[in-house]
Amino acid sequence: MSSVVAEHDDHHDHGPEKGILRWIFTTNHKDIGTLYLFFALAMFFVGGTMALIIRSELFEPGMQFVEPQFFNSMTTMHALVMVFGAVMPAFVGLANWMIPLMIGAPDMALPRMNNMSFWMLVAGVLLLASTLFMEGGAPASGWTLYPPLVLQTGDALPFAIFSVHMLGISSIMGAINVIVTVFNMRAPGMTLMKMPLFVWTWLITAFLLIAIMPVFAGAVTMLLTDRFFETSFFDAAGGGDPVLYQHIFWFFGHPEVYVMILPTFGVASTIIPVFARKPLFGYTSMVYATSAIAFLSFIVWAHHMFTVGMPIAGELYFMYATMLIAVPTGVKVFNWTATMWKGAMTFETPMLFSIAFVVLFTMGGFTGLMMSVAPSDFQYHDTYFIVAHFHYTLVPASVFILMAAGYFWLPKWTGNMYNERIGRLHFWLSAISVNILFFPQHFLGLAGMPRRIPDYAVQFADWNMISSIGAFIYGFSQLIFVWIVFDTIKGGSGKATDEVWEDARKHSLEWTLPSPTPYHTFEKPPEKIPTEHF
Amino acid sequence: MSTDKAYYIPSKAVWPFIGTIGLMTTLAGFANYLNGFGYGSTMMVFGLMLFVLMLTGWFALQAAESESGMHNHGVEISYRMGMMWFIFSEVMFFAVFFGALWYTRNLSVDWLGGFGDGPGRSTNMLWPDFEAHWPTNGPGEIGGEFETMGAFGLPLLNTLLLLSSGVTCTWAHHGLLAGHRDQLIKGLAATVGLGFLFVICQATEYHEAYTEMGLTLGSGIYGSTFFMLTGFHGFHVCVGAIILTVVLFRSMKGHFTPENHFAFEGAAWYWHFVDVVWLGLFIFVYIL
Numbered sequence: 001m002s003s004v005v006a007e008h009d010d011h012h013d014h015g016p017e018k019g020i021l022r023w024i025f026t027t028n029h030k031d032i033g034t035l036y037l038f039f040a041l042a043m044f045f046v047g048g049t050m051a052l053i054i055r056s057e058l059f060e061p062g063m064q065f066v067e068p069q070f071f072n073s074m075t076t077m078h079a080l081v082m083v084f085g086a087v088m089p090a091f092v093g094l095a096n097w098m099i100p101l102m103i104g105a106p107d108m109a110l111p112r113m114n115n116m117s118f119w120m121l122v123a124g125v126l127l128l129a130s131t132l133f134m135e136g137g138a139p140a141s142g143w144t145l146y147p148p149l150v151l152q153t154g155d156a157l158p159f160a161i162f163s164v165h166m167l168g169i170s171s172i173m174g175a176i177n178v179i180v181t182v183f184n185m186r187a188p189g190m191t192l193m194k195m196p197l198f199v200w201t202w203l204i205t206a207f208l209l210i211a212i213m214p215v216f217a218g219a220v221t222m223l224l225t226d227r228f229f230e231t232s233f234f235d236a237a238g239g240g241d242p243v244l245y246q247h248i249f250w251f252f253g254h255p256e257v258y259v260m261i262l263p264t265f266g267v268a269s270t271i272i273p274v275f276a277r278k279p280l281f282g283y284t285s286m287v288y289a290t291s292a293i294a295f296l297s298f299i300v301w302a303h304h305m306f307t308v309g310m311p312i313a314g315e316l317y318f319m320y321a322t323m324l325i326a327v328p329t330g331v332k333v334f335n336w337t338a339t340m341w342k343g344a345m346t347f348e349t350p351m352l353f354s355i356a357f358v359v360l361f362t363m364g365g366f367t368g369l370m371m372s373v374a375p376s377d378f379q380y381h382d383t384y385f386i387v388a389h390f391h392y393t394l395v396p397a398s399v400f401i402l403m404a405a406g407y408f409w410l411p412k413w414t415g416n417m418y419n420e421r422i423g424r425l426h427f428w429l430s431a432i433s434v435n436i437l438f439f440p441q442h443f444l445g446l447a448g449m450p451r452r453i454p455d456y457a458v459q460f461a462d463w464n465m466i467s468s469i470g471a472f473i474y475g476f477s478q479l480i481f482v483w484i485v486f487d488t489i490k491g492g493s494g495k496a497t498d499e500v501w502e503d504a505r506k507h508s509l510e511w512t513l514p515s516p517t518p519y520h521t522f523e524k525p526p527e528k529i530p531t532e533h534f
Numbered sequence: 535m536s537t538d539k540a541y542y543i544p545s546k547a548v549w550p551f552i553g554t555i556g557l558m559t560t561l562a563g564f565a566n567y568l569n570g571f572g573y574g575s576t577m578m579v580f581g582l583m584l585f586v587l588m589l590t591g592w593f594a595l596q597a598a599e600s601e602s603g604m605h606n607h608g609v610e611i612s613y614r615m616g617m618m619w620f621i622f623s624e625v626m627f628f629a630v631f632f633g634a635l636w637y638t639r640n641l642s643v644d645w646l647g648g649f650g651d652g653p654g655r656s657t658n659m660l661w662p663d664f665e666a667h668w669p670t671n672g673p674g675e676i677g678g679e680f681e682t683m684g685a686f687g688l689p690l691l692n693t694l695l696l697l698s699s700g701v702t703c704t705w706a707h708h709g710l711l712a713g714h715r716d717q718l719i720k721g722l723a724a725t726v727g728l729g730f731l732f733v734i735c736q737a738t739e740y741h742e743a744y745t746e747m748g749l750t751l752g753s754g755i756y757g758s759t760f761f762m763l764t765g766f767h768g769f770h771v772c773v774g775a776i777i778l779t780v781v782l783f784r785s786m787k788g789h790f791t792p793e794n795h796f797a798f799e800g801a802a803w804y805w806h807f808v809d810v811v812w813l814g815l816f817i818f819v820y821i822l
Contacts, residue, residue: 017546025546107543109612112592116550123558130562158565166558172623180615184608185541214623218630225762228568230677230752233634236660237674239755241642248630311650 016519027111028519029096034413035118036093037406041482043085043125044399048475050078055471057454058464071454072140077132079143080160083260084167085125087394090402091263092117092174095202097413099178101510101517102196104187104526109180117173124166131156131163142452144253145220147234147245151227158228161220168213175209178202187509187525193287194529196508197280200287201266204294208255208262211298216252219245243308250301258297261393262290264361264401265332268354270508271408272336274501275351276343282335289328289335296325306377315374322372326365333362348501349423353404356431357397364392367442382452385445391438395474400430403481410488411496415516418488422480429477436470506530542604549592556584593780597797601789610796617800621807624770628811631766635759635818639668643755646673671754681747683760685820688739692732693816696771699728700809703778703802711792715785722782725805729775736768763819770808777801 016022016031026032053074057065066074096114100107108114131138136154139145150157182195182203192200222245225231232238234245265286273280280286302310302318310318336358345351367389371377380386403426411417440463445451449460456464496515504511508530513521563577599605605613644650647666661673669682683689706721740761743749751761781801784790790798 021546024551025548027544027547106541110616111543112547112550113616115547116554119551119554120557123554127558127562127565155569158568159562162561162565166561169557172620176616176619176623179619180612183615184612210619210623211626214627215630218627222630222634222758222762224568225751225758230750231758231762232672232676232752232754233638233758235672235674235676236646237672238676238758239643239646239670239672240638240758241645244634244637244642247637248633251633 025115027107027115029100029108029111029114030413030517030519032108032114032118033093033095033097036089036096036121039118039122039125040086040090040093040402041485043081043089044478045482046129047078047081047086048478050074050081052471052475054078055468058456059468060465061456061458061461063455066454068454069137069140072142072452073132073138075452076139076141076143077128080128080139081125082394083143083256084128085121087260087398087402088171089121091202091205091260092121092171094198094263094267094402094405094409095174095178098409098510099181099199099202100185101513101521102199102508103182103185103190104509104522104529105181105185106520106523107185108177109185110177113173114177117170117177120166120170120173124163124170127159127163127166131159134159144246144249145223146249147223147226147242150223151234158224161224164220165217168217171209171213175206175213178206179210182206187522187529189529193284194531196266197269197283197286197290198263198266201262201269201290204290205259205262208259208294208297212252212255212259215248216256219248219252222248243305246305246308247302250304251298253304254301255294255297257390257393258293260398262294264357264398265290267401267405267408268336268357269332271350271354271404272339272358274408274504274507275348275354276340276345277503278339278343280335281338281341282331285331286335289331292328293325296321296328300325303372303374303377306374307381319372319374323369325372326369329365333358333365348407349418349420349427350404350408352424352427352431353400353407356427357400357404360392360396360400360431360434364389364394364397367392380445382450383445384441384449384451387451388438388441388445391441395438396431396434400434403427403430406481406485408501409510410485411492411500412510412513412515412517414489414492415496415514416488416490416492417494417496417500418484419493422484422487426477426480426484429480430474433470433473433477437467437474438470440464440467440470540606541608542599542606549588549595553585553588553592556581556586556588560585597784597789600794600797605794605796610794613796613800617796617803621803624807628763628766628814631759631763632814632818635763638755638759643668643670643672669756671756675754677750677753677757678748680749680753680757682756683739683743683747683749683820685816688735689816689820692735692739693812695728695732695735696809696812699725699732700806702728703805707798707802710785710790710795710798713792715788718785718790719782722778722785726775726778726782729771729778729805732771733768733775736764736771760819763815767808767811767815770811774801774805774808778805 016026016028023031023035053066054071057063057071096108099105134155136156138156139150139153139160141150141153145160153160182199186195222231222233226233226235232240234240234242236242269280269286300318300322302314303322306315306318367385371380371386371389407418407423444460444463444467447460449456498513498515499505499511500515501511509526510517512526559581560578561581563574563579563581565574567574567578644666646661647664649666664673671677671680702721702724706718706725709715709717709721749760750757778801781798784797
C-alpha cells in the first residue's frame, strides 16, 4: 500500500493512476467529487426524461402515451431519482471538491469511506432503477411510499426498500465524512466563524443527514416486515396505524428537503459576494439562520399531513411552528439582497443563476407560507399548487444554484474558462422556460387539479399545455450545460487565471491555488486565511 | 510513514468497492428470495461471503496500519469522531422503533378504541366493539391469542448480564490504560462471554415466546414492536460481541498501547450504546 503523506514535499506533484481503476479505487477527494458530479448530471437527465414523460401525458386531457400505472411509476421514480440520484449527490460532489479546498485540508478526513459512500450511492440507484423492469412495474405510490398503497407494489417493493437502505448508508457515510473533515481538518487559523458559508451550511446539512437517514431506513424496514413478515405496524386491524408511517416518513422527509436547500444557500452565499464585490452581508446571522432552519426542520413535519385527521391541537401547533421558518429564511433573503446593495455588480453566468435563485426561491418560499396555514391547506393539499411550490424551491433554487456552482468552479477545476455567451444563453432559456413550466401549475392547483393523475378535466387543458411546452424547452436547454462541461474540459474559451474571478482570492482559499487545481492540494496548510467573506 | 504532524491519506482503496458489490448482491438476493425466486438465497450467501471478506480484509489492513504507526493523533481523532457520529445514527435508528411503540401505545390504539371520536371519524363503524387496551393485537386480533413477556424472568437476568458486561469492559479499559495486558484480556474475555450469554438467553426467550406463549412477530402491534425492538437490539449485541472478539484477539496478539487503541475504544463505546438501548427496552417494552 503506497501512501501519500500530507505535508511531504517530495510528493508534491504525485499524479493519479492511469486507467479505469483510478476511478474505481480512488480516495482522492477531487476524483470522488468528479464522480459524484458526473453521476448526478447523468441522473438529472434520467429523472428529467421521466418528467418529460409525465408532461407529455399531461399535454392534453385524455390518455395519450402511457398506462396510468406506468404514469404513477414515473411520478414516483422521477422524484426518487431527482432527490437521491441527482440533487443530493451533486451537493455531495461539491462538498467533496470544495470543502477541503475551502478549509485548507489535504483531503477529506476518511478517504476510504469516501470512496465507499460513492459506490453505495451507485449501487442504491441501480437497485432502484432495476425496479423499472420488474413484474408489476416500478413503485407507483409516490416517493413518500405511503402504506397501504405501497404494499400493493409488485416484485419492486423489496428492491426499492433495499435501495433506500443503501442510499441511506451512502448518505450517512458521506455526512460523517463532512462533519469529521470540518471539525478535524481545518487549517491553522481557520476558525469555525471564518469558514466560507458553503462549509457551514454543509456542516449543518451533514448533521441533518445523520439524524434523518436512519429514520427513513427504519420506516421502510417496517414496510418490509409488514409486507413479508406479518407485522402490523401500519395495519389498523392489528392495532397499528397507517398514519404512523406518515409521521415517521415526514420526520425524515421535512429535514430531507432542507438537505437539498441548505447547501444551495451556502453556494449562493459564496457566489453573490464575489460578483457584488462586497463581503457577505451578515455572515454571523447567516450561520445562526441556517442553524435555526435546521432546528425548526425537526419540529414541523406534520404540516405535510394537515388533511390526514390529526387532533386540532396538532394542526395548530404544526401550523405555527411552520410559520416560524419564514423568519430565518427571511433573514437569509435579506442578507443576499443587502450583499448586492450598492455592490459593483457584474452579471456573469454564475451570478445570473444566483440572482434568479434569490428571486424565484423567494416565490417558492411564499407559496410555502400560504400552505403552512392549515385551513387554507385543506384547499391546496395534493393539488398542483404543492407541485408548483416545491418545484420552485427545487428547480429554480437547488438546480439553478447547482448550475451556478458548475459555472463558478469549472474554471478552477479544469483550468479553462467556459464559453460565457453560451452560458448566458443557457441561463436565459432556463430562467424563462422554468417559469413557463411551473408558474401555471399554481393556477391549476388553485383551480383544484389533483397531483399524481394521468388525466384531467378539460378546464385544466390550457395551463397544462403551456406547462408542458415550458417543460420541453427547459429540459432540452439543459443539454447546453452538458456541452459547456465538455467544451470547458477540452479548452473552452481559453485558460483561466488562478484567481478566475476578480478579487476572489479575498473570499475563499480555493482561488489561491493554481487552475486547474493540482491532484494534491494543501499538503502544507495555507499561511493566510481569507477574511473578506465575513 | 506518518509523522506526528502529517495526516495519513491512503492513495487507493480496494475494499470499499468489493464491500459495496457484496452488500448489493446480498440485498438483491434477499429481495429475490422474498419475491419467491429460488436463486435469491444463493445470491444472498454469495454476497454475504463477499461482504465478510471485505470486513476481514479492510479491518486487517486498518489493524496493520495502526500497528505500524501510520495513524497519528489527527487520524485517531477522525476515527473517534466518525465512530461517535455513527453511534448517533444508530440512536436515531432505534428512536424510530421506540417512537412507533410510543405512538401506537399512547395514541393510535386509543383512537382505534374510540377516544376523541367525533363526526367524520370511521373508527366505530369498522370496529364498534373494540376497547383500547395494551398489550393488544388490534381489533382484528391478528395472530390470535398470546401471552405477554414478563419483565422479571429472563429479561431481568439479561439486564444484569449486560450491565455487568459494561463493568468488565470498563475494567478491561482501565487495565489497558495502566498497561496491564492481563487485566485487559481477562476483562474483554468476560465481556464477550457475558455478551454471548445474553444472546443465548434472548434466543431462549424467543423460543419460549414462539412455542409456548403464542407470541410471534405476527401478534399484532404488540408482537411487531416487541420483536422488532428486541430483535434489532439482539442483532446489535451480536455485532458488538463479534467486534469485541476481534479486539480480544488483537489484544492477545499484543496490539494496542495505552496511547493508541482506537479499535478498543470504538468497540467499547458501541458496547455501552447497546447496553443503554437495552435499558430503554427493559423499561419501555418489558416493565411498563
